[in-house]
Amino acid sequence: MKVKLITGRSLQQGVGKETGKFSIEYFNNVAICELDPSDMETLNISPGENVVVKTKFGEVILKAVKSMQAPHKGVIFIPYGPWANLVTDPETHGSGMPNFKGIEAEVSPAKEEKILTLKEVLEKISGGK
Amino acid sequence: MEKTIYNAVCTICGCCCDDLEVKVGDGKIVEVKNACAISLSKFQNYNSEERIIKPMIKKNGEFKECSFKEAAEKASMILAEAEYPLIYGLSLTSTEAIGKAVELAEVLGGVIDNTTSVCHGPSLIGVHDIGVVTCTLGEIKNRADLIIYWASNPVFSHPRHLARYTIFSKGKFRKERKERKLIVVDVRKTATAKLADIFIQAIPNQDYELLSALRMAVKGEEIYLDEVAGVPVNKIEELADLMISCEFGVLFFGLGLTMSLGKSRNIDAALSLVRDLNEKTKFLIMPMRGHYNVTGANEVIAWQTGYPFAVDFSQGYPKYNPGETTTIELLTRGECDAALIIGSDPAAHFPVSAVKHLMKIPVITIDPHKNATTLISNVVIPTAITGIEVEGTVYRMDGVPLECKKLVEPPLGLKSDEEILTEILANVKKLKG
Numbered sequence: 001m002k003v004k005l006i007t008g009r010s011l012q013q014g015v016g017k018e019t020g021k022f023s024i025e026y027f028n029n030v031a032i033c034e035l036d037p038s039d040m041e042t043l044n045i046s047p048g049e050n051v052v053v054k055t056k057f058g059e060v061i062l063k064a065v066k067s068m069q070a071p072h073k074g075v076i077f078i079p080y081g082p083w084a085n086l087v088t089d090p091e092t093h094g095s096g097m098p099n100f101k102g103i104e105a106e107v108s109p110a111k112e113e114k115i116l117t118l119k120e121v122l123e124k125i126s127g128g129k
Numbered sequence: 130m131e132k133t134i135y136n137a138v139c140t141i142c143g144c145c146c147d148d149l150e151v152k153v154g155d156g157k158i159v160e161v162k163n164a165c166a167i168s169l170s171k172f173q174n175y176n177s178e179e180r181i182i183k184p185m186i187k188k189n190g191e192f193k194e195c196s197f198k199e200a201a202e203k204a205s206m207i208l209a210e211a212e213y214p215l216i217y218g219l220s221l222t223s224t225e226a227i228g229k230a231v232e233l234a235e236v237l238g239g240v241i242d243n244t245t246s247v248c249h250g251p252s253l254i255g256v257h258d259i260g261v262v263t264c265t266l267g268e269i270k271n272r273a274d275l276i277i278y279w280a281s282n283p284v285f286s287h288p289r290h291l292a293r294y295t296i297f298s299k300g301k302f303r304k305e306r307k308e309r310k311l312i313v314v315d316v317r318k319t320a321t322a323k324l325a326d327i328f329i330q331a332i333p334n335q336d337y338e339l340l341s342a343l344r345m346a347v348k349g350e351e352i353y354l355d356e357v358a359g360v361p362v363n364k365i366e367e368l369a370d371l372m373i374s375c376e377f378g379v380l381f382f383g384l385g386l387t388m389s390l391g392k393s394r395n396i397d398a399a400l401s402l403v404r405d406l407n408e409k410t411k412f413l414i415m416p417m418r419g420h421y422n423v424t425g426a427n428e429v430i431a432w433q434t435g436y437p438f439a440v441d442f443s444q445g446y447p448k449y450n451p452g453e454t455t456t457i458e459l460l461t462r463g464e465c466d467a468a469l470i471i472g473s474d475p476a477a478h479f480p481v482s483a484v485k486h487l488m489k490i491p492v493i494t495i496d497p498h499k500n501a502t503t504l505i506s507n508v509v510i511p512t513a514i515t516g517i518e519v520e521g522t523v524y525r526m527d528g529v530p531l532e533c534k535k536l537v538e539p540p541l542g543l544k545s546d547e548e549i550l551t552e553i554l555a556n557v558k559k560l561k562g
């Protein structure tokens with residue numbers, strides 16, 4: 001399904017980052033993708049199942065979460081963090097600021113796929129060292 | 130023995146709440162009053178197993194603990210040998226430490242940038258172009274009868290903003306919720322939007338169009354369309370009327386404007402809208418600054434160099450050109466050959482192309498906690514936490530400086546960011562002759 005990706009702050013992300021970047025809270029609160037309930041139905045995904053989000057810049061596996069900030073049909077949300085940044089758009093248009101919001105993306109079910117840990121995300125970026 | 134420290138400043142978000150009541154017993158924090166959920170999490174966890182106590186240098190891919198002196202010497206050597214080092218972060222530290230970092234950047238002939246680059250950098254660029262009509266949060270608390278949060282979700286990002294400064298605050302002239310109107314413009318029905326009297330849901334990346342349409346409506350010009358950014362024109366006109374008819378309005382805007390297509394142009398449009406509104410009523414605008422001292426980083430760097438962020442000293446004088454001297458571009462183009470990161474986690478918050486270069490160059494991180502960036506660093510220097518273990522000045526999002534307090538002693542031997550930077554600066558001066 002084609003969607004627009006927004007990354008941003010969430011209360012749970014804030015709490016998670018203060019708990020610790022390697023804490024289970026941070027992982028559970030940040031390695032997620034919030035979807036509009038109607039989009040979840042169309043995709044046949046239940047909360048807690050994994051999805052894959054792909055953009056021109058990369059792809060990432062995340063846990064699907066039913067958005068509490070719906071309706072936002074056709075818009076998905078990933079909290080700021082290393083998982084979101086596997087798919088954000090580095091284009092700054094000469095402003096210093098990458099496109100962290102409103103990125104063209106595709107989301108689909110990936111029930112069998114595993115979510116990378118923070119360490120694995122960094123290994124993936126470095127090219128698998 | 131127990132004691133209570135009143136009016137402590139919370140060092141997390143740009144609200145810089147200065148009314149925390151912290152009870153300390155046996156040298157430990159036992160209770161914190163007035164804190165929000167994020168703040169409580171910080172007070173509960175700042176000394177967890179993710180705290181770094183010992184400095185570390187990476188040798189053959191493995192971290193080895195070392196003394197502060199060794200770590201500072203190694204860091205100084207890396208920086209002094211680099212041709213074009215980058216100093217980045219600085220929004221989670223004191224104004225005093227930021228001053229030292231600027232001096233260090235100048236001595237090194239490198240670049241100093243702060244996290245503004247990837248939060249409200251476009252806002253500052255907008256302010257250079259248009260100017261800004263603003264005030265302090267105190268005036269808003271006392272007087273504002275119309276509050277707009279545009280592309281900002283403070284219930285999540287600045288949890289006490291509404292209670293301390295806007296709709297739920299008890300001001301001198303506006304005391305109750307019903308004396309103020311709240312309008313939220315966002316692409317999702319956020320937690321803040323649910324509290325709004327009017328919620329306007331816009332299509333992502335079309336804020337510029339919506340702001341421009343509002344400017345037209347405020348000026349009484351006709352909009353020859355049915356809707357703009359997914360918002361019906363009659364709703365836009367209604368909004369314009371509300372804005373014109375308020376007595377004291379304020380537009381707070383968040384990263385939804387700076388991080389979407391249009392970037393600083395979105396800010397130009399918002400600043401211009403507020404300027405236009407002042408022909409008809411009193412209206413102000415303020416960015417929702419994220420980290421507790423990101424405003425301070427802009428202030429200090431601007432006093433000392435003339436520019437608020439992304440300052441390049443490689444020519445021997447300060448040069449500022451966002452898009453060229455900003456961190457994301459410097460890293461993506463692969464230009465910097467060393468980086469000093471202070472109180473920030475760019476490896477977690479930058480796009481892959483920028484992180485990749487960071488992984489190729491020597492990185493020194495000064496931070497109290499482990500994070501993605503400490504993992505990829507060559508030298509890690511732990512530090513005492515500003516506002517908990519050391520005092521320091523910070524700037525609230527409206528530019529009001531506040532003094533943070535020291536509440537407890539830092540774990541054995543930990544120095545402040547300022548002390549560590551002072552030591553590195555002295556070493557670098559010697560090395561550079």
Ligand code: SF4
Nearest residue numbers: 139142145146165289
């Ligand atoms: S709103 Fe911000 S400054 Fe205030 S207590 Fe919460 S995190 Fe701290």
